[in-house]
Structure formats: structure tokens, C-alpha cells
Amino acid sequence: DWSMSAYRSEMQKKIKEQVGTGRVICGLSGGVDSAVAAVLIHEAIGDQLTCVFVDHGLMRMNEAEEVVRLFRDHYNIPLVHVEAEELFLSELAKCGADPEAKRKTIGRLFIDVFDAEAAKLGGADFLAQGTLYPDVIESVSFSGGPSVTIKSHHNVGGLPERMKMKLVEPLRELFKDEVRVLGRELGLPEAFVGRHPFPGPGLAIRCPGEITKEKLDILRKADAIYLDEIRKAGLYDVIWQAFAVLLPVRTVGVMGDYRTYDHVCALRAVTSVDGMTADFYPFDMNFLGRAATRIINEVKGINRVVYDVTSKPPGTIEWE
Numbered sequence: 001d002w003s004m005s006a007y008r009s010e011m012q013k014k015i016k017e018q019v020g021t022g023r024v025i026c027g028l029s030g031g032v033d034s035a036v037a038a039v040l041i042h043e044a045i046g047d048q049l050t051c052v053f054v055d056h057g058l059m060r061m062n063e064a065e066e067v068v069r070l071f072r073d074h075y076n077i078p079l080v081h082v083e084a085e086e087l088f089l090s091e092l093a094k095c096g097a098d099p100e101a102k103r104k105t106i107g108r109l110f111i112d113v114f115d116a117e118a119a120k121l122g123g124a125d126f127l128a129q130g131t132l133y134p135d136v137i138e139s140v141s142f143s144g145g146p147s148v149t150i151k152s153h154h155n156v157g158g159l160p161e162r163m164k165m166k167l168v169e170p171l172r173e174l175f176k177d178e179v180r181v182l183g184r185e186l187g188l189p190e191a192f193v194g195r196h197p198f199p200g201p202g203l204a205i206r207c208p209g210e211i212t213k214e215k216l217d218i219l220r221k222a223d224a225i226y227l228d229e230i231r232k233a234g235l236y237d238v239i240w241q242a243f244a245v246l247l248p249v250r251t252v253g254v255m256g257d258y259r260t261y262d263h264v265c266a267l268r269a270v271t272s273v274d275g276m277t278a279d280f281y282p283f284d285m286n287f288l289g290r291a292a293t294r295i296i297n298e299v300k301g302i303n304r305v306v307y308d309v310t311s312k313p314p315g316t317i318e319w320e
């Protein structure tokens, strides 16, 4: 792609100019955006970059391992893997059910962890992030509506005063489809480039109510089954994003001779071009029935499955 190869060299020039001889750390989230940002920056400044992957315990099944493998083994880009599950879950336990408190806590902890890692590396001058254009505008205003903050996207809005690092955001002008083109241009494996977006706050925003390790484990299992069925049906690539949400609601059911009283799981799948607007995906009922049956049979703690038929607007893609 001609325009992307031009963008690639243009951005590399800009990154070099901005960074000089400074040290950069880049937070990897497991998503496409931060991976593309990291590879682009690494091409520009090589060993001045260190990637930091913070495992906050809010990742999907096997996601942490996949990210670490891609960067260490495929790219040979220096990567610090921080195990921070206990820290994040203990602080999130203090947030109760408040969605904004959860998001702000996650944002604050990310910065604390990056600060600490930067200090261990002997100081870093820049923090690189894979912020995209829609992240920038969505956190300021909602198109067509009043100028209000819909959600505090944790990776936008600059850094708090106390943080001395400056931001490097080479994807700030791009939309998701463009980031994917750039990712291919940079030689990222197709399986990684084609991945559904995954939000920085991870499963925390798919687990309304109080967050516990037990609920996250239930959610991870349901989510993995749902995605497995989507892949088997050949639908992964036509869907923008699909995931399970674990509701803080219990309902009565029967399993064999027993009465159950377990969580409700909501399934979400949308099509979209840039995440700014989205349509719910019109699965066929047999597919939904199959996914629901497997989830209820295979995941202890869920006895009811519902499908979310809300488009965006008026809904958002994530539930919090």
C-alpha cells in the first residue's frame, strides 16, 4: 500500500525528531494498536525502546502469553512482563460497582506501574501509546450530540502532572482499518492484525458490578467458548468485535434434578468501520442457541445467556 508505506517512513522521521536520544517505554495492551505502535517505534529508534506489558489480570484467556510470545520470540523487541494482577484486583475491589471509578483506577495504576518500570530502567523520557483518532475524539465529544465525555478512555487526555514522561502517539491520526493496513505493511502476522479490538481496561468493563477474580474466571471461560463458536462458524473476520459480558444478576434455572441460581451472561457482537458507530450482528438463531448451550453446559456459574441487540448509538460497544 503506497500511502501507508509513505506514512510509515514519515512517522519514523517524526518519531526520531521527537525522541532524539531519549528513552521510550511503550505499553502493550494485547491489542493491535499498541502492537503496531511498538513495532513502528522500534523500527525508528531500535534499542531506545522498551516495551512493557502489564498483565492486570483483566486479559482474555491465553492473551497474555500470546502477546509475550509475539514480541519476545517473533520480533526480539525487549519486553518487560509485569505481573500486576494482585495490585489491580485489590484496588478494583475498592471501587465497588462504579464504572468510572473502575476506569480511573485502572488508568492510575497503569501510570504507577509504568513509572515504576521506567525508574527500574534508569528513567524514560517518553511513554508511547497506540492512541487512535477515534479515541481522541470520543473522549472529548460525541458526534451529533452535546459536547460531553461519554467515558474516560483511560489512554487519552494526556498524563497527570506528576508523570514526567512525554507522550509519543504515532497513530493519533489513524482509524482502525488504517492501523491494520500499517500493521501488515510492518509485517505483523495476519492473525494479530486481524484481531478484534480489545480495550485497555480489559475485562473490567465487561464485568458490570464489583470485580472479583472468581467472576473474571467465569467470564474468561464463557468468552473463550463464544469466540471459539464464532471462529468455527467462519464469522470472526466479518465481525468487528465480539465478547461475553458477565452480568451481576443471578437468575433461577434447572440443571438435571437441581435448581440453580447463577449469573446471566450477555453476548455482544457488532459490525463497524471505526468503532464510532456500530450495528449489532444479526446471528442466526441456531448459532446463538449453540453458543448458549455450550456456555451453560461448560461454564460453572452461568445458567442463562442473552444476546445484546443494541446498536451504537444509542448504546456503546462495551457495557461500561
Ligand code: XMP
Residues within 6 Å of the ligand: 151, 152, 153, 154, 155, 197, 198, 199, 200, 201, 241, 275, 276, 312, 315, 316, 317, 318, 319, 320
Ligand atoms: P465504546 O464502548 O465506547 O467503544 O463504544 C468503542 C471502541 O473503543 C474501545 N474502548 C477502549 N479502548 N481504552 C481502549 O483502549 C478504553 O478505555 C476503551 N473503552 C472502549 C472498545 O472496545 C471499542 O472498540
